[in-house]
Amino acid sequence: MPHPRRILLAVTGLSPQILTETLYALGVAMAEGQAPFIPTEIHLLTTSEGAKLARTALLHPDGGQFHALLADYPQLSRPAFDEAHIHTIHDAAGQPLADIRSPEENASAADSITALMAELTRDAQAQLHVSIAGGRKTMGFYLGYAFSLFARPQDELSHVLVSSPFENHPEFFYPPAQPRRLATRDGQHIDTADARITLARIPVVRLRHGQPQALLAGSASFGDTVVAIQQSLQPPHLHIDLPRKQVYCGDTPVKLPPALLAWLAWWAHNQLQGNGAQHWRTADAQSFLRLYQRVVTIDAVAYENAQERLRHGMDKEFFEQANSKLERALKNQLGLAATPYLLARSGKRPHTSCHLALAPQAIVLNR
Numbered sequence: 001m002p003h004p005r006r007i008l009l010a011v012t013g014l015s016p017q018i019l020t021e022t023l024y025a026l027g028v029a030m031a032e033g034q035a036p037f038i039p040t041e042i043h044l045l046t047t048s049e050g051a052k053l054a055r056t057a058l059l060h061p062d063g064g065q066f067h068a069l070l071a072d073y074p075q076l077s078r079p080a081f082d083e084a085h086i087h088t089i090h091d092a093a094g095q096p097l098a099d100i101r102s103p104e105e106n107a108s109a110a111d112s113i114t115a116l117m118a119e120l121t122r123d124a125q126a127q128l129h130v131s132i133a134g135g136r137k138t139m140g141f142y143l144g145y146a147f148s149l150f151a152r153p154q155d156e157l158s159h160v161l162v163s164s165p166f167e168n169h170p171e172f173f174y175p176p177a178q179p180r181r182l183a184t185r186d187g188q189h190i191d192t193a194d195a196r197i198t199l200a201r202i203p204v205v206r207l208r209h210g211q212p213q214a215l216l217a218g219s220a221s222f223g224d225t226v227v228a229i230q231q232s233l234q235p236p237h238l239h240i241d242l243p244r245k246q247v248y249c250g251d252t253p254v255k256l257p258p259a260l261l262a263w264l265a266w267w268a269h270n271q272l273q274g275n276g277a278q279h280w281r282t283a284d285a286q287s288f289l290r291l292y293q294r295v296v297t298i299d300a301v302a303y304e305n306a307q308e309r310l311r312h313g314m315d316k317e318f319f320e321q322a323n324s325k326l327e328r329a330l331k332n333q334l335g336l337a338a339t340p341y342l343l344a345r346s347g348k349r350p351h352t353s354c355h356l357a358l359a360p361q362a363i364v365l366n367r
Contacts, residue, residue: 003154006037010044010131011113012044013046013139016044018133020066021160021174022158023079028076037127039129045087047099066081068176072178091105097109113146114222117130121151130143132159133160159202160198166182175197240366242291242366243294252334254334263292269287280314
């Protein structure tokens with residue numbers, strides 16, 4: 001069953017016809033056995049110069065090729081696409097970029113693409129089709145990379161292919177219902193009836209399920225995201241510095257409130273001491289409280305509440321809630337990279353025990 005919201009996203013530079021060619025390929029010239037993808041809305045990401053060209057060539061009330069395409073092929077319906085759907089890449093100061101040439105401009109383009117992809121894939125009821133055919137090569141690469149990071153199972157990535165000599169012809173936007181003759185630079189004429197447009201769907205590795213929440217929320221830059229993924233591929237190493245109240249998973253700092261910092265330190269201590277898996281019935285509550293006391297600052301009331309609650313030993317609810325909160329905090333900040341630092345469970349309920357799966361040599365606990 002088709003998704004109620006279907007989005008076509010493309011990047012363009014000085015060739016706005018990429019959009020009409022892709023839309024034509026998706027809805028009119030499908031390969032045999034492929035169902036059409038009729039978008040309900042279209043988004044275009046480009047430079048300030050590309051935005052001017054797109055507004056003139058695609059949306060002009062008199063001769064806009066987007067409107068002409070819809071008139072020629074009613075099966076494409078009326079997807080939402082106006083000037084508000086043309087997104088301009090901005091630099092770090094918020095100024096629109098006319099082109100993308102310098103390393104700084106490339107970084108801004110990557111961040112803009114990452115943020116827009118995060119926004120458009122946030123709606124679970126939406127299906128996204130992304131075209132990497134337009135813009136500078138780096139724009140296409142960044143868009144494909146962002147797709148790999150954010151894509152859900154229903155999303156697709158493609159590249160539109162236009163036969164020669166129509167590819168890059170400034171007057172060719174799609175094969176019109178009534179064929180036209182176009183002049184070439186060498187004075188020859190070509191007939192649009194001979195044009196062939198095909199869509200190459202591109203398979204990718206989908207990494208969305210392993211990303212930190214900051215990335216999925218669109219609040220992490222492209223560069224920071226790449227660094228985080230690289231770190232997640234390195235051998236795990238846990239460093240807990242209680243005097244400084246700091247935790248590092250690999251090279252990534254992890255912010256934990258005092259109770260969870262002490263809880264993680266307690267698991268690390270058990271692993272370093274060779275205490276084996278812990279069950280709430282036999283867990284040493286006092287050793288946890290001693291660690292908790294070392295990191296208490298303004299959270300003294302919470303510590304006193306925990307001290308009173310654990311006076312006679314660990315209880316099941318405290319044990320399980322602390323484990324769940326720690327797991328959630330690590331996954332939110334580390335994504336897939338959190339896996340080596342999560343507690344491993346053994347046994348069957350109600351006798352489930354837990355332990356930190358890291359090898360002792362991968363743990364440093366400064367007390």
